Amino acid sequence: MSQKGKLEIKDMKNVTVISFLDVAILDETSIKELGDEMEEVVKSKEEINLVVNFTNVDYLSSAVLGRLVKVFKMVRKQKGKMKLCGIKSSILQVFKITRLDKMFEILPDEDKAIKSFKKPFKLWG
């Protein structure tokens, strides 16, 4: 596990988990820093399986949604996948209003998000 500015990063076998450290992501400087840091993580890996964990976050502005969309498009371009988890109900409401809940796969918690990336076990023979 490592910390990079406003993010905590966990690298696992086939999944990378980014957790936001701030409770409120509202000011433009923080949003830019956070977006740039996420993009660096994505650029560092090909075909990344990325989980973005919102557990610590109580407030975010709509500018954060824009940065998430940008990261989502980068991940997809690199043939990776991105999922979100730990989103509180008030923030989830904003995803619903803007229909982004249909674009992003959103899971209740980190554990479920990580497990969702695991390939089903195959029996040989």
Added chain:
Amino acid sequence: MEIRIQPPPEYGEKLLYKEIQSTLDLKNPLIEEILSTLKEKGFLPTEDEKYGAQLCLDEVIVNAIRHGNNEDSSKIVKVSLYVGEQLWAIRIEDEGDGFTPEENVPDVEDEDSWELERGRGVTIMEHYMDEIWYYNNGASVQLKKKMSESFFKKMCSSFHKAIEKILSYIGIR
């Protein structure tokens, strides 16, 4: 959404008026001041209502600073907060040329719009606020929010109970 010719009505009493330079650093202290004024007046009783108000204030103020005044610090944004008996309204005026709704507000039901990196502000404001009144070619806007009915009833009931207690204490009832 339309841009109207006439300015919106002034709802209630003007409790706060600020003129700020068009720099985004000044946004959050102003939003905090507006939110605490509204809280003092009994609005925003729940975290969800506070968050809704915060999101909408963020949207209108950022729009005015960034898109209206192009973050030109020589230009100002005027902010007025009105509070009535059961509603509050915020009026934001910038020095820009305004905007054209069709060009600037994507339709969230259109799947192609989901991948846009901006333009969700109006959708968010339309959800949380009861009235959005653009005028002055879109360079000015007023948002209105009514106090939620259940909270108003609760407040009236608490007030009624307090009066009953006082009357009973002084021996009238």
